[in-house]
Every structure is written in C-alpha cells, then in structure tokens.
Amino acid sequence: MNVTWRRVKDRIMLALAALMGIIILVPVVGMLWLVVSHALPALSFGLFTQVTVGTGGGLANAIVGTFYVVGLGILIAAPLGIMAGVYVGEVNPGSSIAQFVRFTTDVLAGVPSIVIGYFGYVTLVLGLGWGFSTLAGAIALALIGIPYVVRSTETALSKVPRGMREASLALGASQTTTIWRVTLREALPGVVTGVLLALSIAIGETAPLLYTAGWSNYMPNLRLTHAPIGYLTYVVWTFINEPFASANSLAYAAGLLLLILIVIVNVAARRIVARSRMGR
Amino acid sequence: MATPGKVPILDRAMRVATGIVAGGALVAMLAIFVFLLRDSWPSIQYNGGHFLTGITWNIGNLYGNSMSSHNGVQAPAGATYGILPFILGTLLSSLIAVVLAVPLAVGIGLLLVEYLPRRLGDSLSFIVEMLAGIPSVVIGLWGLAVLIPWIGRDFGPWLQAVLGFIPIFRGPVGSGQGLLASGLVLAVMITPIIAATTRDVLRQTPRETKEGALGLGLTRWEMIRAVSLPWSASGIFGAVILGLGRALGETMAVLMVSGSAVNYLPQNIFSPIGTMAATIVSQLDSAMTDPTGMAVHALAEIALVLFVMSVVVNVPARILLSSAVRRGGDAQ
Structure with missing residues (x-):
C-alpha cells in the first residue's frame, strides 16, 4: 500500500475522532447556556426564602427537601455500601461468594430507577402504609446509590498494598482493627469518591421520587413518614410545562441549582482523587 | 490467616455482619421481582399474553356499574391493557x-x-x-x-x-x-x-x-x-x-x-x-x-x-x- 495514502487515512481517522469530541461538546455547552441564560433573570433572594405557591413563589421547600431526602439516602447508602465493599474487597475477596455479590451488585446498578421507585411505592408507600414520605424517597435513593459505593470501596481496598495489612496483623492487631485503622483509612479517598458519585446520582434523580416522596409545597418537617416532601428535580419537570413565564423561570432556576450542586460534588471528587495520587 | 476456630469474636461478628450486608444486593433483586410479581398478578391473570401484544391501552369506563371479567378477575367495563406500542x-x-x-x-x-x-x-x-x-x-x-x-x-x-x-x-x-x-x-x-x-x-x-x-x-x-x-x-x-x-x-x-x-x-x-x-x-x-x-x-x-x-x-x-x-x- 502507498505510504502517503496510509498517512492520509491516519489523518482522516484522527479528524473523525476529533469531530466526535467536538460533537459531544454541543449538548454540554448548549445545556449550560440554556439553563444559565434562562435562570439568571429568575435568580433573587426570594428563591431561597420563599416556598413554591401554585406556579410561582420560591424554591426554599424544594432546596431543603433535596438536601433532606438525598442526605438521608446517603446516610443509609454509605455505611451499607462500605460494609458490603469491605466484605467483597477485604474479608473474602477471592471467593466465589464475593464474585457473585459483585455480579448481583452490578446488575442491581442496571435496574432502571423507575422500577426501584415503583418497588418503593408498592412496599413502603402502600405496603407499610407510609404514604408519600421522606423516608420512602431516601430508601429508594439509597438502593440506587449503594452499588456505586460498594464497587468504589472494593476497588479502593484492592489497591491497598498487601504489606500494610500484614504489618498490622503481625503486630497483633485483629482483622477488624486492621480494616478499620489501616486499610479503610488508606482506601478513604476511593471510598469517599464512591459516596460522592452516589450523592451526585441521587441529587439528579426524579422518577423514583415521584413514586416515593411525592411532592409538597410546604417546608419539610422532621416527620419521616406520612408527609410528602418537595425536591428540585420535580420543579424542573412540572413547571416547564406550565403556560406561565414565572413557572418556567422557576424550572430553569431549579435546573441551575441542580447543575451547581452536581459540579460542586464532581469537582470535590476530582480534588480528592488528585490529592490522593499526589500523596503516593 | 487464622483458622476459623481461633478467629476472635469481634472479627467473626464483623465478617458475619459485612457478609449479611453484602448479600443485600441479591435480597433486593429478589424482593423487587417478588413484590412486582405479586402486585401485577391480577393484571397478569386479566390480560394474559395479550398484555405484550395488544395495542390498546384503555383503563375502561370508570363511571358505569358494569365490569369486564377475565379469568375471574374484574376490571372496569371495556378495559384493555396492551403495551406493544x-x-x-x-x-x-x-x-x-x-x-x-x-x-x-x-x-x-x-x-x-x-x-x-x-x-x-x-x-x-x-x-x-x-x-x-x-x-x-x-x-x-x-x-x-x-x-x-x-x-x-x-x-x-x-x-x-x-x-x-x-x-x-x-x-x-x-x-x-x-x-x-x-x-x-x-x-x-x-x-x-x-x-x-x-x-x-x-x-x-x-x-x-x-x-x-x-x-x-x-x-x-x-x-x-x-x-x-x-x-x-x-x-x-x-x-x-x-x-x-x-x-x-x-x-x-x-x-x-x-x-x-x-x-x-x-x-x-x-x-x-x-x-x-x-x-x-x-x-x-x-x-x-x-x-x-x-x-x-x-x-x-x-x-x-x-x-x-x-x-x-x-x-x-x-x-x-x-x-x-x-x-x-x-x-x-
């Protein structure tokens, strides 16, 4: 084959790959521009102090509600996910049980969030009679987030040098002490990254919450059950379809707040990964 | 690694606890399947295979007294549930x-x-x-x-x-x-x-x-x-x-x-x-x-x-x- 043609072909393929990289920028830039440009006029102090009234008002109830449901969900997901990750990555890593757990965890991660939401609706909202409630929403979000915590914890644990464990065990520390004070501590950046990933997914979820948390115009109270709760993603979905400009700007404002939260969580995760790499 | 008999109680408890939690994913998968199956059972009986091949989704006449009945399960008159679309x-x-x-x-x-x-x-x-x-x-x-x-x-x-x-x-x-x-x-x-x-x-x-x-x-x-x-x-x-x-x-x-x-x-x-x-x-x-x-x-x-x-x-x-x-x- 002709050498020049081979070179040309190489260039064409590079150009095609570069084109793909540019194409994917279009929706990212487009979304940021759309949300920011439409949300800026709606930004005001009242957004953070007033609750939604009909199709207007502020977002205070949705902001607090998002923090409440998502925070509670992560509070459930993090310890359970880390424990399962410890089992798979540290207690019994090479076993076929661990492999099976890994597999089911991955498949659970692939179950559509709406299905998890409907499951929560059938079991918690109707079955246990909790009604649309904070706790039902938090448990649904936890089920969605746990697989990510498990896998990140396991990966982080598997990268801890074996010598550290052996040194600790040789000094007479029990396995539990070794995991708690040596391996988990060493793996902490990876574990935290997994929790942040689950957090970022939970912040952006809508469908499972529609079926478990419901929606409320009021500020959240501390009741875990029998009280529906508001959240930001609901505002984006419903208020964009209202025929009123005030409702539409609220939807964009909620979208902007969501994007800001996601960026903060993502940047934090990146920082942690970068710092732990530098430390090595 | 110590033999099972010599494992201290704390370690054994830790292993059992993390193992139980790790099994949670499987339990969750099974629970999702069982509860969805239980909740959709009347619909499975009412619709049979038509559910997957039917084109019409009509929840029926909710205001009449008459009922449609299939396989002993009742639904509002005229209700058909087809999800092919x-x-x-x-x-x-x-x-x-x-x-x-x-x-x-x-x-x-x-x-x-x-x-x-x-x-x-x-x-x-x-x-x-x-x-x-x-x-x-x-x-x-x-x-x-x-x-x-x-x-x-x-x-x-x-x-x-x-x-x-x-x-x-x-x-x-x-x-x-x-x-x-x-x-x-x-x-x-x-x-x-x-x-x-x-x-x-x-x-x-x-x-x-x-x-x-x-x-x-x-x-x-x-x-x-x-x-x-x-x-x-x-x-x-x-x-x-x-x-x-x-x-x-x-x-x-x-x-x-x-x-x-x-x-x-x-x-x-x-x-x-x-x-x-x-x-x-x-x-x-x-x-x-x-x-x-x-x-x-x-x-x-x-x-x-x-x-x-x-x-x-x-x-x-x-x-x-x-x-x-x-x-x-x-x-x-």
Whole structure:
C-alpha cells in the first residue's frame, strides 16, 4: 500500500475522532447556556426564602427537601455500601461468594430507577402504609446509590498494598482493627469518591421520587413518614410545562441549582482523587 | 490467616455482619421481582399474553356499574391493557440512541486514550463525566426547549427531503416531539457512559504490543485497528450493552420529549411515542382513579417487564466487561 495514502487515512481517522469530541461538546455547552441564560433573570433572594405557591413563589421547600431526602439516602447508602465493599474487597475477596455479590451488585446498578421507585411505592408507600414520605424517597435513593459505593470501596481496598495489612496483623492487631485503622483509612479517598458519585446520582434523580416522596409545597418537617416532601428535580419537570413565564423561570432556576450542586460534588471528587495520587 | 476456630469474636461478628450486608444486593433483586410479581398478578391473570401484544391501552369506563371479567378477575367495563406500542417505543428509541452513541463514544474513547495529550485528555474526560452527571430532567429541559423546535423546523424537514426515499423518514414531521427526539436525547445520555467504559477498556491494552506495532512502522490508526480495537472489542461491546440497558430504562428525559403517545404504533421516525418507563410515570394519575385498582396493577406489570428486560440486558454486559477487565489485569 502507498505510504502517503496510509498517512492520509491516519489523518482522516484522527479528524473523525476529533469531530466526535467536538460533537459531544454541543449538548454540554448548549445545556449550560440554556439553563444559565434562562435562570439568571429568575435568580433573587426570594428563591431561597420563599416556598413554591401554585406556579410561582420560591424554591426554599424544594432546596431543603433535596438536601433532606438525598442526605438521608446517603446516610443509609454509605455505611451499607462500605460494609458490603469491605466484605467483597477485604474479608473474602477471592471467593466465589464475593464474585457473585459483585455480579448481583452490578446488575442491581442496571435496574432502571423507575422500577426501584415503583418497588418503593408498592412496599413502603402502600405496603407499610407510609404514604408519600421522606423516608420512602431516601430508601429508594439509597438502593440506587449503594452499588456505586460498594464497587468504589472494593476497588479502593484492592489497591491497598498487601504489606500494610500484614504489618498490622503481625503486630497483633485483629482483622477488624486492621480494616478499620489501616486499610479503610488508606482506601478513604476511593471510598469517599464512591459516596460522592452516589450523592451526585441521587441529587439528579426524579422518577423514583415521584413514586416515593411525592411532592409538597410546604417546608419539610422532621416527620419521616406520612408527609410528602418537595425536591428540585420535580420543579424542573412540572413547571416547564406550565403556560406561565414565572413557572418556567422557576424550572430553569431549579435546573441551575441542580447543575451547581452536581459540579460542586464532581469537582470535590476530582480534588480528592488528585490529592490522593499526589500523596503516593 | 487464622483458622476459623481461633478467629476472635469481634472479627467473626464483623465478617458475619459485612457478609449479611453484602448479600443485600441479591435480597433486593429478589424482593423487587417478588413484590412486582405479586402486585401485577391480577393484571397478569386479566390480560394474559395479550398484555405484550395488544395495542390498546384503555383503563375502561370508570363511571358505569358494569365490569369486564377475565379469568375471574374484574376490571372496569371495556378495559384493555396492551403495551406493544410502549415496548416498540422503548426498543426503537434505544436503538436510535445506540446507533448514534457508539461512533461518538468510541471516537471519544480513542481520543482520550490514543490521541490527545494528557492535559487536553483530562479536560475532555472531565466534560464527558460532567455530561454523565447532568440530571435527566435538565437534559429533558434542553430537549424540550432546543431539540424539539430544531427537529420540527429544520432538522426534520431536511431529513425528510434528503432521506425521504426510505419509508421510515417519510411522513409528517409534526412538532418535533417523538421517536427521533427521544433517540437523540437518549444518545446524549448514554454516550458518556459508553465513552468512559471504552476509555477504561482501551487503557488495558498492553503497552508493549502497541509500541511494537508502532515500531514496525504502522501508523497510529493501523495500530488501533490491529491492536487496540481487537484487544478491547468484547469490553467495548459490553459497554455498549450497558448503555443500551440505561437507555431502555431512562424515564424523565424521554417523558419530556416523546409526545407520550398511547394506542398508537410508531409509523416513522417522527411519530410520537411512549416508552415503558415514561408510561409508568405519565399514566399513574389516571390509573389511580380506577376503583378496581386494575390500572395500577397493569402499571406494575409494565415495571415487571422492564425489570426483567434490564436483567436480561445487564447480565451479558457484566459478564463481557468483567472478563475484559480481568484479561487486562492478567496482562499487566
């Protein structure tokens, strides 16, 4: 084959790959521009102090509600996910049980969030009679987030040098002490990254919450059950379809707040990964 | 490692506790299946196989006294629950998404691993990960405000003019809501997932083989063709199925741009559609008005079908991916 043609072909393929990289920028830039440009006029102090009234008002109830449901969900997901990750990555890593757990965890991660939401609706909202409630929403979000915590914890644990464990065990520390004070501590950046990933997914979820948390115009109270709760993603979905400009700007404002939260969580995760790499 | 008999109580408790929690994923999967099956049982009895092949979704006359009865189960008069349009809507929109996303994602994966210098690659990686993190309602917002008018006014008519000789591109473009908009929105959502996994799989290609190929005088593209892609093929395929699984179950973004069609099979690429996931949300309010509860049971059956579908798609994807990554691990 002709050498020049081979070179040309190489260039064409590079150009095609570069084109793909540019194409994917279009929706990212487009979304940021759309949300920011439409949300800026709606930004005001009242957004953070007033609750939604009909199709207007502020977002205070949705902001607090998002923090409440998502925070509670992560509070459930993090310890359970880390424990399962410890089992798979540290207690019994090479076993076929661990492999099976890994597999089911991955498949659970692939179950559509709406299905998890409907499951929560059938079991918690109707079955246990909790009604649309904070706790039902938090448990649904936890089920969605746990697989990510498990896998990140396991990966982080598997990268801890074996010598550290052996040194600790040789000094007479029990396995539990070794995991708690040596391996988990060493793996902490990876574990935290997994929790942040689950957090970022939970912040952006809508469908499972529609079926478990419901929606409320009021500020959240501390009741875990029998009280529906508001959240930001609901505002984006419903208020964009209202025929009123005030409702539409609220939807964009909620979208902007969501994007800001996601960026903060993502940047934090990146920082942690970068710092732990530098430390090595 | 100490023998089982000598394990201190604390350690044994820790092992048992973490083991029980680790089994939770399996328990959750089984519980989801059992509870959805239980809740959809009346609908399964009432509809039989017609559920999957029927075209009409009609929750019946809620105000009359008469009832329809099948297999001893009662539903409002005239109620029929057929979800074929939703199954087709789900499959077709996901198919469009995968067809569009695969070249994008593989191109981006190659850029990240083979072509771009470290700095630039890191920035593109960050952007792709950001896109993966954008909430689906925000992507739906963009679809609604930007994509739909663009399809309705510009892209749709253009597509019709250029590809109109193919039947699926013929027919009225309408407002822009429908199958094409759903496919595009889904493509945007699954591209970062496939790209990130493709990047990780491509990185496992042994460096010596790649350098050997370049040393023999192959161009970079020939090296990719001869070494990187064959080495990563099964992993990339797994990533694509993973993306397909995500597309099948995506709810909000599709709900916002699909046109939420019922009782209507998609005729062409511009047809309004409804997907299974989106229908579970869009039909809940009307289903809850059914005093017999049959409409809600039918929604549960949609969720059950979707659950089974996601398991069927994810199991092979995970098997492919785990063997691809293990092979990479051995090579290092």
